[in-house]
Amino acid sequence: MTALGLSATMGAVTARRLRPARRSAPLVASATERVADGHTPVLLAELLALLRPCPGETALDGTCGGGGMTQALLDHVLPGGRVLALDRDPAAISRVRDRLGWAGPALTLETGSFADVDAIARRHDLQFDVALLDLGLSSLQLDDPERGFSLRRDGPLDMRFDPSAGGVTAADLLAELSPDALGQLLRDNAQERFAGAIARAVARQRTRGPLTRTGELAAVCERAIPRHLWPRHIHPATRTFLALRIAVNDELGELERGLRTLISLLRPGGRVGVVSFHSLEDILVKRLFSRLSTVCTCPPPQPVCTCAHRATLSLLNRRAVMPGAAERLRNPRARSARLRAAVMLWSPEPSPD
Secondary structure, eight states: OOOOOOOOOOOOOOOTTTOGGGTTOOSSOOHHHHHHTTOOOSSHHHHHHHHOOOTTOEEEETTOTTSHHHHHHHHHHTTTOEEEEEESOHHHHHHHHHHSGGGGGGEEEEESOGGGHHHHHHHHTOOEEEEEEEOSOOHHHHTOGGGTOOSSSOOBSOOOSOGGGOOOOHHHHHHHSOHHHHHHHHHHHHOOTTHHHHHHHHHHHHTTOOOOBHHHHHHHHHHHSOGGGSOSSSOTTHHHHHHHHHHHHTHHHHHHHHHHHHHHTEEEEEEEEEEESSHHHHHHHHHHHHHHTOSOOSOTTOSSOOSOOOOOEEESOSSOBOOOHHHHHHOGGGTTOEEEEEEEOSSOOOOOO
């Protein structure tokens, strides 16, 4: 097998002087406007309520996607503030530049991963008061069949966030992984109950020719899982597509590396929020936030602290915030979203005596 890199991966101010054509624009665009623009930010109001971006602050949108979150940050930090927006997808950066060009020097756009935010922030001499990550896919990516993310619209099995950077595609993985390795990938990345059956079905299909189209893979998954055992609310290929996308883009690895780095770039009192869309992402965020907000990590029976660990974060919500019924009805893709947020402490919490 070739080296494929399979690591599992509130007071608002509108900047009217900078944006004269949109003087009457609301703080948070209406659902109709956001859908018309091709992107529906999930849990946007809840995220802004927790992070409280204010005029004059510096904010990071590490996954700008369709630009909805970036626009909301600009609406809050202007006048006097600044937003750095990143995305691995050059097409997303181009769209956001066209959409938010009115912001001028207040908005800095960079094609790149939030896992590389340290180097990008140093290049622009930035620390952050507010940082957010809206993980997963934007609607624009999902709705473009040529990107290979959609199982309902036939297209090439690509799934790379940045095709221009090269790297392995979903079709490459399906062609080169053994059934055992593919089954393990589906279990590890998406907790697919029928991982073994799907992997064997892929291997059988390969004897007839390579799998290169999303429609072909969706059909293989449909045949591999008994009809009466199909998931009730999702397509039977959903978890397979998710697992491959995570592997192609090393999403879990990027999140683990990038979130820790991002937190280190927060000023004292800076707030960070993460919207995740599947359980492995949420578990990773929860565990990191929990560790960084814990004063002592010594075993409970130990009478004296010897770990020298200090809390650097304080949680802003103990339980994950989830979309309400109205948002789930308006945007079915929001159903799995989970929001967690924390604030950087002004000074590390002292360890117990």
